[in-house]
Amino acid sequence: MTSITVNLPETAYEIVISPGCLSQLGSQMKKLNVGKKVLVVSNPEIFAVYGDTCLQSLKAAGFEVYHHLIPAGETYKTLQSLEQVYDTALKHHLERSSTLVALGGGVIGDMTGFAAATWLRGVNFVQVPTTLLAMVDASVGGKTGVNHPQGKNLIGAFYQPKLVLIDPNVLKTLPEREFRAGMAEVIKYGVIWDADLFGKLEQAEQIDSFAHIAPELLETILIRSTQAKADVVSQDEKEAGLRAILNYGHTIGHAVESLTHYEQFVHGEAVAIGMVAAGKIATQMGLWTEEEADRQDRLIKKTGLPTTIPAKLDVDAILETLQSDKKVKSGKVRFILPTQIGKVEISDRVTTEIINEVILALR
Amino acid sequence: MTSITVNLPETAYEIVISPGCLSQLGSQMKKLNVGKKVLVVSNPEIFAVYGDTCLQSLKAAGFEVYHHLIPAGETYKTLQSLEQVYDTALKHHLERSSTLVALGGGVIGDMTGFAAATWLRGVNFVQVPTTLLAMVDASVGGKTGVNHPQGKNLIGAFYQPKLVLIDPNVLKTLPEREFRAGMAEVIKYGVIWDADLFGKLEQAEQIDSFAHIAPELLETILIRSTQAKADVVSQDEKEAGLRAILNYGHTIGHAVESLTHYEQFVHGEAVAIGMVAAGKIATQMGLWTEEEADRQDRLIKKTGLPTTIPAKLDVDAILETLQSDKKVKSGKVRFILPTQIGKVEISDRVTTEIINEVILALR
Structure with missing residues (x-):
């Protein structure tokens, strides 16, 4: 235990x-x-x-x-x-x-x-x-x-x-789709906090279902993920600063989830799309290498998670939804952007142009 | 200021x-x-x-x-x-x-x-x-x-x-009735915490309306009452112990308010009735002198506040309402009971018989 x-x-x-x-x-x-x-x-x-x-x-x-x-x-x-x-x-x-x-x-x-x-x-x-x-x-x-x-x-x-x-x-x-959705958050901890966990997920042969995953790896995943979250919230209970990094993938993720009326995607799937988008924003801004972003995207795909934004979603509607997000501060949308696997930074310098461009590229 | x-x-x-x-x-x-x-x-x-x-x-x-x-x-x-x-x-x-x-x-x-x-x-x-x-x-x-x-x-x-x-x-x-209702809580601070405030209210010629009260006394009332409340909540923010004394008069008060559908009494009036009831319970249990309880009741009357329970209210209904009160702990109704002016204790030893008797006496 x-x-x-x-x-x-x-x-x-x-x-x-x-x-x-x-x-x-x-x-x-x-x-x-x-x-x-x-x-x-x-x-x-x-x-x-x-x-x-x-x-x-x-x-x-x-x-x-x-x-x-x-x-x-x-x-x-x-x-x-x-x-x-x-x-x-x-x-x-x-x-x-x-x-x-x-x-x-x-x-x-x-x-x-x-x-x-x-x-x-x-x-x-x-x-x-x-x-x-x-x-x-x-x-x-x-x-x-x-x-x-x-x-x-x-x-x-x-x-x-x-x-x-x-x-x-x-x-x-648990239905397989729900299992994969949970893996999206596990991958998130790898990207934002625990490069070692990320490596373990990369090395594993299959991680796309409970039936395929090794029991020891599953236990490791549960321990390291909850430990990562416990570490972060212990340092910042009320989301004054650090805790915001847990929202990695959630900014565009929430918008996609909301605009598809919580019907097309389960939460983890939306987060997977959001991580791909945030990764792309980070590389566009020169904060993250394309190589590492590719490693993230490959891991997301290996888990069987979606990586594209539905073409039916209007870009302006996404931008507007971002504005009503809880994480908006003084009208500026804050993004969590990776700088290397295991590390992220919080940025409110992401321009509407870049968001626009990335959304279009992912449709 | x-x-x-x-x-x-x-x-x-x-x-x-x-x-x-x-x-x-x-x-x-x-x-x-x-x-x-x-x-x-x-x-x-x-x-x-x-x-x-x-x-x-x-x-x-x-x-x-x-x-x-x-x-x-x-x-x-x-x-x-x-x-x-x-x-x-x-x-x-x-x-x-x-x-x-x-x-x-x-x-x-x-x-x-x-x-x-x-x-x-x-x-x-x-x-x-x-x-x-x-x-x-x-x-x-x-x-x-x-x-x-x-x-x-x-x-x-x-x-x-x-x-x-x-x-x-x-x-x-503020309507006069609302002013008097507020005075009920002021009297409460006198009984539970600040004997000096109680004395000032007793000595004042009239305290039943904004027009009749001396501006200096009103300012004193505001300062001492908020100070009393601040003192209590500073020591016990989440009502783990001490803060419960602020509920003096509120136990039966809430029941009366609720059973008259928040229509017959404003909150302070219900608290006034509740203080009279709690005072009577305290004297019945030998915790408080009848003389001091009378001083409390006179002050409540001088303020123009009600001191009796409507006869139409069913005693059993009151008892049942007390049971669904937030302040119930392990099925026992807790009462705040004065022991002298300026001091109260918290008791869960009030029997249904005493409550019954006091309710009947106040109708």
Whole structure:
């Protein structure tokens, strides 16, 4: 069992990574000194497979357990879904010492986290991510929220979990497309932070599905990715500076995702496209070598991820969407640009002309 | 000009109290190092009287100013009103460095604060309270939120303002009933924290309206009340312990307010009733002398505040509502009970029998 500690100014919590640890949810939570009531939030598909294991484990540890299901998908990541979580919390008289457990992917994690952050002005929160993306990205770092009809994650809060429980075995049932989407964020950590992880991914024969990847490599990926994220958020909890590097690939990625109404691409696919775009911007500006950018793009392709922007998307619409991004500061769009594998810089000097050019080149 | 500093683990901010300071909103905000865009949130009645002064002051200081109006009243303190604030924030492309200014009473302050806490996961927030209640209570301490259809403030966050600007002159236009409601919280600080303030209120000839109160006493009230609140929240930002004493009168107060659908009583009136009830519980339990409890009740009556529970309210309904209160811990309702004027203790030993008896006695 690997345990990574995330240290933050006001709190600290553990990320536990271990095959089969799902059945230890109850005993792990008992260590946290939380109240008796637990509300597990999940979606019907995930809950059908893993709900029983979680509930039994919690009940065996003495918790009083309820559950609330939200239909799967980004389209349900809304204030309306959140209201229904509140209703369930009220119905079962959850108290401030009670705990909300997110059992699912990033959508369930973000939404449950935001519900935990805001119900009674804050109850306990535990993450049990069931997708690779949620394991390596969404479940660590405390970003919670829901979408606004006009933009992703525009409504939310920084709120830290008390525990993150990662069981690699649950990835068995993850659709291959979702697995690849998660790999996009893993590649991201390689490019922005961990050149060694990047090298390991390059050397691996296949990384495009759970069935093809070596179990040891998968465990390494989970440990190094969550460690990378924990390192970054420990240094900058509220995204004042450094943390912004985690948005590598997300600037154009978000725009593409938003303009295709969260239907054509899953998040990781949009990030893959965004990384290709950001890499190209970096080479155009002379910040990154074309050779390294090519290595990134080859790794993305090897994972089976998309690398082009749909031609149907209007360039002006993309530029306008960039302007309403959360990361805009004084009207300037900030980009995370690689300078070498394992290193990036934050730049607000990317001109509209370059963005234009790169978008056109990638269609 | 009096300035009180609220020191918190992660931040600090000033409460500025000065007659006429409304016109200094812009210059005061300029010191804060915030972004250019400001969204003033208010209600139509308040904005008609004070909107221009605020907007002009902000524009003169170089800010780019927008405003958003929400109809007055507790019934609009909803997730739906919040969504409309989000829409306006999106429309004007507010950024993380932008500021939301709450110009109004507690409802506007709580809702604007929650919008600030959750838009883009947190933008800057400034409070300009225009009611006595908001000045001495709601604007200090960082509690923000909206109501759930079944309970007050069930949805919210702890989020600190960057500045609180209190101009006593605006109380001129406050309805007398609202003034008296604010005095309920002032009396509360006397009972729980500041015996000297309590004495000053007892000695004053009249305290039941802005027209009757001496300007010096009003300024003293504002300074001592906000100082009391600042003292308490500085020691306990997230209501882990001490801060709970601020809920004196709020336990039964909230139940009465909720069961009369926020229509019969304004918040301060419900708190007045709640203080009488809590005082009676304390004397019944032998914690407080009847003599001091009588002094409290006389002061409440002198202010023109209600001291009885409507006979139409079902005792069982009140008891049930207490159970769904945020302050419930492991199923036990916690009460704040005076032990002498200026001192209270937190108790979960209040039996249903005593609550029952006291409710019946106050009808």
